[in-house]
Amino acid sequence: MNPRHFKWILPAVLIVVLFFGCGRRPGEKLYYDALAQWDDGNLVRARTLLEKSIRRRTGSTENADAYNRLGLLLWEMGELKDAVPAFNESLRIDSDQYPVLCNLGVALSATQDFTGAERAFREAALLEPDNPQPLAFAGVVYAQNGKWQDAARNLSKALRRTPNDPQLQTAMALAELQTRGPEAAIQRLRTVTRQKPDYAPALFNLGSICRYQARNPAEAKVWFERYLKQSSGIDAFSAFARTQLQALQEPATAPKLSYTPPKTRDRKTAQTYFGQAVTLHRAGKTAEAIQQYIRAVEADDSYERAFYNLGLAYYSAGKMELAGEAFTRAVQLNPAYVEARYNLALVDHYHLGRTTQAVRELETVLSQKPDYQPAIDLLTRIRQ
Structure with a gap:
């Protein structure tokens, strides 16, 4: 070949390489760039590249995997409602994907669509008839949300596969x-x-x-x-x-919370006793603090803060039944007292074995204050 021809051939080859991406199909480089960004923790950039890759590969069966990964990425970003359509789109392209059906079931349960979650897990179970996990997932989802009949039905079917x-x-x-x-x-x-x-x-x-x-x-x-x-x-x-x-x-x-209600409430005197109790409590003199808190509620039995602190003092002393009674009284006086209700749930669950009541109290707390993190964390631990 005439060496002079290389000056024309080489630019032509470079143009072809740049245009087709070294033999990769359209969108493939974007796809792998998205995964690299994801690995590096750049979630927003990864999402942008992944969505662009999907658009470049419109009509390709490879988008089944890309949509599944997009759903997982959106889940990681906390965008649960957007994750569901991504998993659905993956299944539209290829309906026989066991992992994607399970991902969809988990995402639907997180958005409170338990019927849809069960349907997804059941379809997954049909793909792997010997695998108990999909039906077990469905059962656990229902159990975590107090739907016990549905939980028992799915768990029973799972047990037939692995008794x-x-x-x-x-x-x-x-x-x-x-x-x-x-x-x-x-x-x-x-x-x-x-x-x-x-x-x-x-x-x-x-x-x-x-x-x-x-x-x-x-x-x-x-x-x-x-x-x-x-x-x-x-x-x-x-x-x-x-x-x-x-x-x-x-x-x-079990011991009972005992105090003598006043004939006439005296908040000023109650506050004096309360201040003395707080000082004793902070000094670690729990028994003496309890006595002063009781004097405070005997001076004014509508003093919710005194009952709450009395509950904390009983808790410190290891007297859980009495702590629970004091917290209950504080909540009765002020149903919006989230700290008292949370501590009541804490005692009910960890010390008195009343988990159902604890869940009910925590759900009430979160209905009053949705961002109350201690209640969110405790409810998560209970459901796990």
Whole structure:
């Protein structure tokens, strides 16, 4: 070849390479650039590139994967409602995608569309007939939102695929606790512990159900002791179990909040006692502080702050029933007292085994103050 021709051939080759992107299909470079930006934490830039890539590849089956990734990216960005259409578009291109159906189910449940979530999980279950996870996901979603009949139905179907799964059996027991009563739940959990004696969630839930639903303190003590042998000992569940064991050693009759209501309310005197109580409380003199808080409410039994602080003092002293009563009185006096209601939920869940009541109180708190982070965090922990 005449060397002079290279000056024409080389520019032509470069033009072709630039135009077609080194052999890549339209939008492919944008797609991989988007993934790189995502890996680097540049979520907004990643979204822009990914959406541009999808437009460049309109009509391509490769967009099924791109839309799924877009849905996951939007989820990570907290834009849940936008994630749902992305997953749906991925499934429109290719309906036989098990992971995308599961992603769609989770996204729909997060937007409170439980019927749509169940439908997505059921379609996923049809694609993998031996896999219990989709039906289990549906059951857990319903359980987290208090729809126990629906939870039991889906968990039951999941158990047909893997009947000896201790996690599923435990979840089913909690659903049965709500739909069939404590005896059914206890029977199922006992079966789990026979098959897997060291399965801590079953041991813990047996202790809680025997203690509070079945009213069988002797059996509750056995299960809590077995649970503590298996647990790390440093988590909130272990603390709860130890508290329950301590309570089971105490007299069966729970103490009652006792004070003498005034004939005539005197807020000024009550505030004097309250100030003295706060000083004692801050100094770590809890017993003396409790006495002064009681004097404050005996001077004015409409003094909600005094009842709230009395609850905090009882909590510090480890007297959870009395703390719960004091917080309850504060809430009765002022239903919008979110701190008192939150602390009541805290005592109910971690120390008195009244998780259903705790959830109800937390939901009320969030209806009054949607951004109250302690309530958001506690409700998340309970549902997990």
